[in-house]
Amino acid sequence: xxxxxxxxxxxxxxxxxxxxxxxxxxxxxxxxxxxxxxxxxxxxxxxxxxxxxxxxxxxxxxxxxxxxxxxxxxxxxxxxxxxxxxxxxxxxxxxxxxxxxxxxxxxxxxxxxxxxxxxxxxxxxxxxxxxxxxxxxxxxxxxxxxxxxxxxxxxxxxxxxxxxxxxxxxxxxxxx
Amino acid sequence: xxxxxxxxxxxxxxxxxxxxxxxxxxxxxxxxxxxxxxxxxxxxxxxxxxxxxxxxxxxxxxxxxxxxxxxxxxxxxxxxxxxxxxxxxxxxxxxxxxxxxxxxxxxxxxxxxxxxxxxxxxxxxxxxxxxxxxxxxxxxxxxxxxxxxxxxxxxxxxxxxxxxxxxxxxxxxxxxxxxxxxxxxxxxxxxxxxxxxxxxxxxxxxxxxxxxxxxxxxxxxxxxxxxxxxxxxxxxxxxxxxxxxxxxxxxxxxxxxxxxxxxxxxxxxxxxxxxxxxxxxxxxxxxxxxxxxxxxxxxxxxxxxxxxxxxxxxxxxxxxxxxxxxxxxxxxxxxxxxxxxxxxxxxxxxxxxxxxxxxxxxxxxxxxxxxxxxxxxxxxxxxxxxxxxxxxxxxxxxxxxxxxxxxxxxxxxxxxxxxxxxxxxxxxxxxxxxxxxxxxxxxxxxxxxxxxx
Numbered sequence: 053x054x055x056x057x058x059x060x061x062x063x064x065x066x067x068x069x070x071x072x073x074x075x076x077x078x079x080x081x082x083x084x085x086x087x088x089x090x091x092x093x094x095x096x097x098x099x100x101x102x103x104x105x106x107x108x109x110x111x112x113x114x115x116x117x118x119x120x121x122x123x124x125x126x127x128x129x130x131x132x133x134x135x136x137x138x139x140x141x142x143x144x145x146x147x148x149x150x151x152x153x154x155x156x157x158x159x160x161x162x163x164x165x166x167x168x169x170x171x172x173x174x175x176x177x178x179x180x181x182x183x184x185x186x187x188x189x190x191x192x193x194x195x196x197x198x199x200x201x202x203x204x205x206x207x208x209x210x211x212x213x214x215x216x217x218x219x220x221x222x223x224x225x226x227x228x
Numbered sequence: 229x230x231x232x233x234x235x236x237x238x239x240x241x242x243x244x245x246x247x248x249x250x251x252x253x254x255x256x257x258x259x260x261x262x263x264x265x266x267x268x269x270x271x272x273x274x275x276x277x278x279x280x281x282x283x284x285x286x287x288x289x290x291x292x293x294x295x296x297x298x299x300x301x302x303x304x305x306x307x308x309x310x311x312x313x314x315x316x317x318x319x320x321x322x323x324x325x326x327x328x329x330x331x332x333x334x335x336x337x338x339x340x341x342x343x344x345x346x347x348x349x350x351x352x353x354x355x356x357x358x359x360x361x362x363x364x365x366x367x368x369x370x371x372x373x374x375x376x377x378x379x380x381x382x383x384x385x386x387x388x389x390x391x392x393x394x395x396x397x398x399x400x401x402x403x404x405x406x407x408x409x410x411x412x413x414x415x416x417x418x419x420x421x422x423x424x425x426x427x428x429x430x431x432x433x434x435x436x437x438x439x440x441x442x443x444x445x446x447x448x449x450x451x452x453x454x455x456x457x458x459x460x461x462x463x464x465x466x467x468x469x470x471x472x473x474x475x476x477x478x479x480x481x482x483x484x485x486x487x488x489x490x491x492x493x494x495x496x497x498x499x500x501x502x503x504x505x506x507x508x509x510x511x512x513x514x515x516x517x518x519x520x521x522x523x524x525x526x527x528x529x530x531x532x533x534x535x536x537x538x539x540x541x542x543x544x545x546x547x548x549x550x551x552x553x554x555x556x557x558x559x560x561x562x563x564x565x566x567x568x569x570x571x572x573x574x575x576x577x578x579x580x581x582x583x584x585x586x587x588x589x590x591x592x593x594x595x596x597x598x599x600x601x602x603x604x605x606x607x608x609x610x611x612x613x614x615x616x617x618x619x620x621x622x623x624x625x626x627x628x629x630x631x632x633x634x635x636x637x638x639x640x641x642x643x644x645x646x647x648x649x650x651x652x653x654x655x656x657x658x659x660x661x662x663x664x665x666x667x668x669x670x671x672x673x674x675x676x677x678x679x680x681x
Binding site for chain 2: 166175
């Protein structure tokens, strides 16, 4: 996601265990990390980066609740209120027969609502133009990006902190 | 940190590095396809073309072109529908249930299995759609939309309508699950591609940048989707079984149907996954990613679900006898010893006996034996649906209306159409999409690679 910043120092890692230790170490040394980029999910990275647990599961629950309400309203509205008709000896309000459709719509809206929210909060869209810090991010390297404009430390100190923490390479990256 | 029990076999062999995974999988997308791919695609398109002619005949002439009669009003259409839906189940099971159970062996096979789910459900949808006679109207009438006849709504008491909701939800959620998994891999292809490919894969990748924050949200999404899809997997075939179980036809209205159908679906789904994966691993040289261990574990699932199906058959027979209901008893007697005994015998042999061979490790770990048995299981599961549907209908309550069902070329042609559709879609997927979930496999290289233990 672009936030307008242009000057970064990148620490390149190829081992996730070294990466986790390095993140903890450089943060302790006072370096503010802009973001870490990985080719695959690294477990435990949320904790060392200080990220809070995602609330997308709450979104899923709320959208699921909407699905339940919609399904029950639709079925009761059609079968009980608008056109009450006894079918197969069942009542005007045959609640047990409403369960399958209610369940399916709960799952449908829960899943789609959550995924839609994920796309919105993560800025994922077909026309998105992501800032690629290093092409190897989607191949085999983990990149720790440090924003020079948002750190009080000098560039040399940041580079040293990353190298001391085990970075294989320390590079500069500038965006236009 | 990473810890793995020593008794576990490596899930990725050949000493692969993370970069090797990118190279091995992306190269299939980037290079021109092999001659064998063109040959396979040509056969699929030929089946699709012939089948399309059968579909055209069906729509042009109507359902009378099928071999149905007054007694047997449902035959190959619903048999094929239930069979295809069942095949789809393994994909979602592998992505959802095995994800919740933290089974890491699913990672090499989930992508192709999910693709199989999508294509199998598309094939299944053809049958209810086409059997409506005028599908362009029928498809709309199946939805709860206001229509020109006033306040006439769909019947929410009908299991056939529950099917509409179950299958469409299943299809949509499976599609989303599959696509979410593809996004990081599309980004990998995007970052290697040039020109038009870069634009296409860039659009599909939705601007994925691999940020830790996005990965964190992504994992939450995957886990919650798995939690939502797990009961969905179980509910879909349960609801499909309600088409029969909520009726009053002897041989159909049995309470064992929901779990028995679900087990059968997983059984046939895994068999189809194996058929496809054995071919894919050979053609694309993916032996290091889809190992004998993967095949053996899938065979164990086939063995377990096959045994559940076997127990269900025996339970059905026992309950028919124990119920003391004459119609029920006759339905099962007629199934086993009536004019369709050969279908019943095929079902029993293929589904109950053949998977038991997987108790032997030599057979369980043999590629050739697995391939043959996987096809036998799918034939058996088709016969299971045929037996349930046709043998329960062809001799109804009135002996004067007893009849046999003989399929016409249109019945066969529409089935062939779905095979053409399925394999055309699968081969196109195998060429243009990464067949193995690179991001997930990369995450287990260190923990389960043979050299890194």
